[in-house]
Amino acid sequence: MNSSQKWIAFDTILRREIRRFLRIWPQTLLPPIITIVLYFVIFGQLIGSRIGTMSGLPYIQFVAPGLIMMSVITNSYSNVVSSFFGSKFQRNIEELLVSPTPNWIILLGYVAGGMSRGLGVGFIVTLLSLYFADFSIHSLPVTIAIVLMTSLMFSLAGLINAIFAANFDDISIIPTFVLTPLTYLGGVFYSIDLLSEFWRNLSMINPVLYMVNAFRYGIAGITDIPIVWAFSMVGLFSLLLFFLALRLLETGSRLRS
Amino acid sequence: MQPALSIKNLRKTYDNQLEALKGIDLDVAKGDFFALLGPNGAGKSTTIGIICSLVRKTEGVVTIFGHDIDRDFSIAKQFVGVVPQEFNFNQFEKPIDILVAQAGYYGIKANIALERAEKYLKQLGLWERRNEISRTLSGGMKRRLMIARALIHEPQLLVLDEPTAGVDIELRRSMWEFLKEINDQGTTIILTTHYLEEAESLCRNIAIIDHGTIVKNTSMKALLKQLDRETFILDVREELTECPTLEGYPLTLADGHSIEVDVTKGQSMNEIFIELSRQNIHVISMRNKANRLEELFFDMVEKNLIDAAGGQTDE
Numbered sequence: 001m002n003s004s005q006k007w008i009a010f011d012t013i014l015r016r017e018i019r020r021f022l023r024i025w026p027q028t029l030l031p032p033i034i035t036i037v038l039y040f041v042i043f044g045q046l047i048g049s050r051i052g053t054m055s056g057l058p059y060i061q062f063v064a065p066g067l068i069m070m071s072v073i074t075n076s077y078s079n080v081v082s083s084f085f086g087s088k089f090q091r092n093i094e095e096l097l098v099s100p101t102p103n104w105i106i107l108l109g110y111v112a113g114g115m116s117r118g119l120g121v122g123f124i125v126t127l128l129s130l131y132f133a134d135f136s137i138h139s140l141p142v143t144i145a146i147v148l149m150t151s152l153m154f155s156l157a158g159l160i161n162a163i164f165a166a167n168f169d170d171i172s173i174i175p176t177f178v179l180t181p182l183t184y185l186g187g188v189f190y191s192i193d194l195l196s197e198f199w200r201n202l203s204m205i206n207p208v209l210y211m212v213n214a215f216r217y218g219i220a221g222i223t224d225i226p227i228v229w230a231f232s233m234v235g236l237f238s239l240l241l242f243f244l245a246l247r248l249l250e251t252g253s254r255l256r257s
Numbered sequence: 258m259q260p261a262l263s264i265k266n267l268r269k270t271y272d273n274q275l276e277a278l279k280g281i282d283l284d285v286a287k288g289d290f291f292a293l294l295g296p297n298g299a300g301k302s303t304t305i306g307i308i309c310s311l312v313r314k315t316e317g318v319v320t321i322f323g324h325d326i327d328r329d330f331s332i333a334k335q336f337v338g339v340v341p342q343e344f345n346f347n348q349f350e351k352p353i354d355i356l357v358a359q360a361g362y363y364g365i366k367a368n369i370a371l372e373r374a375e376k377y378l379k380q381l382g383l384w385e386r387r388n389e390i391s392r393t394l395s396g397g398m399k400r401r402l403m404i405a406r407a408l409i410h411e412p413q414l415l416v417l418d419e420p421t422a423g424v425d426i427e428l429r430r431s432m433w434e435f436l437k438e439i440n441d442q443g444t445t446i447i448l449t450t451h452y453l454e455e456a457e458s459l460c461r462n463i464a465i466i467d468h469g470t471i472v473k474n475t476s477m478k479a480l481l482k483q484l485d486r487e488t489f490i491l492d493v494r495e496e497l498t499e500c501p502t503l504e505g506y507p508l509t510l511a512d513g514h515s516i517e518v519d520v521t522k523g524q525s526m527n528e529i530f531i532e533l534s535r536q537n538i539h540v541i542s543m544r545n546k547a548n549r550l551e552e553l554f555f556d557m558v559e560k561n562l563i564d565a566a567g568g569q570t571d572e
Contacts, residue, residue, distance in 0.1 A: 001331050001364050002364070004364070005363070005364020005365075006364065008361050008364045008365065008366060008367075009361055009362050009363075009364055011361070012357075012358050012361025012362060013361075013362075016354075016358050019354075023349075086347075087347070090345070090346075090347055090348065091343065091344075091345035092345055092346050092347045094311055094341065094345045095345070095346065095355075095358070095359055095362060095406070096362055097310065097311055098309045098310060098311060098334065098337070098339055099334060099359070099362035099363055100330070100331040100332075100334040100335055100362075100363060100364070101362045101363075102331070252313055256310070256311055256312060256313050257271065257306065257311070257312045257313065
């Protein structure tokens with residue numbers, strides 16, 4: 001395949017992915033919006049007004065970047081995991097496997113699809129959050145860069161989960177038992193400065209902490225950890241996941257008999 | 258001339274240690290209409306899976322129009338179109354979208370893909386249903402959709418794994434006509450089927466695979482020449498209460514109005530008619546009990562089974 005053909009293949013996968021999540025919008029776009037609105041109402045306004053400030057910010061302003069990031073993470077992940085596993089389950093992944101499309105294009109196509117949904121939902125949630133909280137952007141490049149990298153990383157993670165998954169239970173185990181705890185313990189609702197030293201150190205191995213803090217820095221200009229450190233960690237995790245996902249596609253593990 | 262498909266010493270052992278292919282060699286000439294037959298579990302689908310890279314081979318070399326599927330996988334895949342046994346398209350998508358997306362995976366531009374999709378959907382009688390959710394199509398339509406999808410990148414080698422399974426006779430025959438037409442236009446076709454009549458009427462060459470080995474690889478004509486005995490059913494006008502006897506021809510009474518007769522090479526049907534006529538039995542119609550290829554197929558598979566058991570039978 002020449003580069004023009006590879007581009008067509010990538011574009012085809014991406015369009016197919018976007019068409020899929022738009023077609024089933026009541027399952028893909030509506031629930032995260034309702035969930036986030038509820039978070040804003042309960043944590044931001046009802047409880048938040050009693051909490052006061054966190055790291056010098058009104059609680060609703062502190063929690064808003066975390067909630068936006070949470071929707072980017074869960075939607076990037078769940079789009080790829082459900083779409084790729086669905087293709088495996090219905091066996092239409094074979095359409096791609098018999099074609100000359102290189103594995104790295106398949107990988108990029110699915111990841112770009114996941115990022116489209118993650119970023120799309122993130123954008124809608126950001127617009128909604130403006131209704132509940134006043135905030136301006138402290139650093140646009142940091143905000144954009146971290147949201148792109150986060151979406152990329154969790155799309156990759158979703159693809160790996162889908163490759164390993166043998167049934168529908170396997171695609172809900174990771175989001176339920178890994179992703180949700182990581183997100184909730186990743187500094188979305190609190191500053192890690194509130195934790196004792198042991199728990200603070202333990203939190204440092206949670207990649208979500210770096211993303212939420214970097215994003216919060218981009219919006220509000222405050223962070224619990226150095227920004228360069230946050231970008232390095234997210235970059236490193238993304239790189240590792242990219243090569244792992246590519247290796248799995250190259251070997252045909254759980255895709256080819 | 259370079260073959261369309263060349264397989265050398267192809268072996269496949271699955272993770273559960275099942276040895277599906279035990280070193281098969283096979284050449285399919287360019288332009289051929291080739292049948293790959295065998296009982297269930299013989300290794301047909303594994304062979305096809307390896308050709309279209311859905312199954313990883315354990316050992317051996319496969320080349321498609323001279324391109325090694327390992328070394329030149331991108332080029333080799335451009336030459337092959339595959340119609341699998343099971344439905345493997347997204348049942349929630351529309352036929353037109355499925356075809357255009359498949360073309361995209363081969364790097365074909367959308368405008369060309371749309372033209373081809375229209376051509377093949379029309380040829381296969383699916384154009385009117387192009388915008389319906391695929392799940393709502395009938396079984397025969399789904400099979401035709403998979404054929405259209407396999408042709409969208411205009412491959413030179415089309416591999417069909419039981420394409421007419423579960424398809425009614427009328428539709429099956431129209432699919433035969435379509436396949437003959439594309440074969441006449443130069444596409445090499447490899448077909449696996451359980452309908453031996455299908456293989457006999459469509460294919461010029463044949464390989465029979467059993468227990469992971471090729472037990473026969475020859476032309477259809479040469480194979481059918483090997484048939485030294487056929488069983489015919491003769492429908493007679495008179496109601497028979499006991500089976501007539503004919504010297505040299507074993508007869509059995511199938512029911513009151515039909516007799517089965519075994520005819521070996523060199524024997525004459527005319528003798529049978531004359532002799533029955535003498536006995537005041539009038540034959541009004543005649544047909545083969547089984548398809549000719551079917552008789553040979555069972556002989557060969559049975560022989561292979563006996564050979565595999567070391568020449569011993571249960572008897």
